[in-house]
Amino acid sequence: MNLPQARIAKILLWSCVDGPGNRLVLFLQGCNFACAACHNPHTIGQCNDCGDCIPACPTAALSLAGGRLHFDPARCTQCDDCLAACPISANPMALPYSVADILTLLHRHRAFLSGITVSGGEPTLQTGFVTALFAAIREDPDLAGLTCFVDSNGHLGALGWQGLLSVTDGVMLDIKAFGPALHLAMTGRSNARSLASAKIAHAAGKLYELRYLIVPDQTDSPGEIARLIRFASDLGGPQRIRLNAFHHQGVRGVAADWLSAPRQAVEVVAEQLRHAGLGPVIVPAVWL
Ligand code: SF4
Ligand code: SF4
Structure with missing residues (x-):
């Protein structure tokens, strides 16, 4: 069978911050958002x-x-x-990998792993590869028990999720902002698909984590937090929410002048969410 390849910027053999347990993480090259706050801007472009x-x-x-x-x-x-x-935020060190290449890595490190996470960039831009990889992992008896997670901005359409979710165990989905104008300003894209994707993954029982980045004076306004609370409440049932704190590591351009999110600001939002009956709410374990 001729399985697809992916262009991958980086591979982490072990990570405990990209989903549950100890995970092998693939950072796929290329993104359909242009987030001012991106901590890995060199993963955005394609060479x-x-x-x-x-x-x-x-x-x-x-x-x-x-x-x-x-x-x-x-x-x-x-x-x-x-x-x-690079003038287009591509990564000259990104290399092509086949599904077989990644299976070989997983076999080699199987004893230490709970699963695999595809991140980016935006991994759903290479959905054919991700779907083929996850399906191959499920069919491999030596890899039984490894879970397959996607870390996404949610811009994939409903049809794309249909195939991908059938082989995915969990989705970590970033909502960059709830106000349409703010989201457009922060990412260059509408948030309509991201909001729809969160609902699709949740309805499938696969929204492992909803993620929200606290940027002082932008995404932590009372209006934004009220929208976050309403959206998460409407999903229904317990929903894990991770609040991330904006910091300057890796950031280029206008966001280099934005304020970092202090611990107290994130804790205040976390308390608001818990008070609204939402959660579990996770805050950063390390403050930069
Ligand atoms: S990675 Fe290098 S070759 Fe590729 S687009 Fe950027 S500057 Fe050009
Ligand atoms: S050695 Fe060359 S290819 Fe490697 S990171 Fe430095 S500039 Fe890039």
């Missing part, structure tokens, strides 16, 4: 082989061959100098 990043590499790990950018991991010292040189 167009322009070559602009090549002179930035001090170890000649980047070159053009046959009009395509070539990355030599053996030469790379992971200085990240090339990332700032």
Whole structure:
């Protein structure tokens, strides 16, 4: 069978912050949002082989061959100098991986893993790969018990979720803002699909976590929090909600001038949610 490949910016062999337990995490390259607050802006673009990043590499790990950018991991010292040189926020170090490549990694580290999470970028831009990978994991008796999670901005349409949810155990879904104008300003996109996706995943019993980023004076306004409370209440039943705190690590552009979210501001919102009968509500374990 000819299974699809994905372009992957980074693989973490073990993570305890990307879903339940200890997980292998794939950061897929490319995103359909342009979030000002993005902590990994180099995962947004898809390389167009322009070559602009090549002179930035001090170890000649980047070159053009046959009009395509070539990355030599053996030469790379992971200085990240090339990332700032890309005019379209692509990552010259992203590499193609097949489903078989990822299955091999999972077999190798199976004893230490609870599951796999696909993140990004936006992993649902490569839904064919993710669906094929999750289906292959389910069919592999040696990988039985591993759970398959998606960390998404929710911009995938209803039809896309239909296929993906059939092989997915849990979705962690970010709502960047509830007010349509604020969401558009923060991401460049409408939030209509994200809100619909949260409802679809919840109705399927697979919305593991609703995520919301606290940006002082923007997403923590009384109006925004009231909308968050109304939305989560309307989902019905207990719903895990994770509040993330905006900080400047990795951020470029206008958001570099935004205020970081202090612990107290996040705790205040968490208490409002709990007071409204929502939760469990999770706040950051570490404050930057
Ligand atoms: S991160 Fe690697 S490829 Fe990029 S500039 Fe540094 S050595 Fe070169
Ligand atoms: S990573 Fe960016 S700068 Fe480098 S070749 Fe691709 S598009 Fe051009």
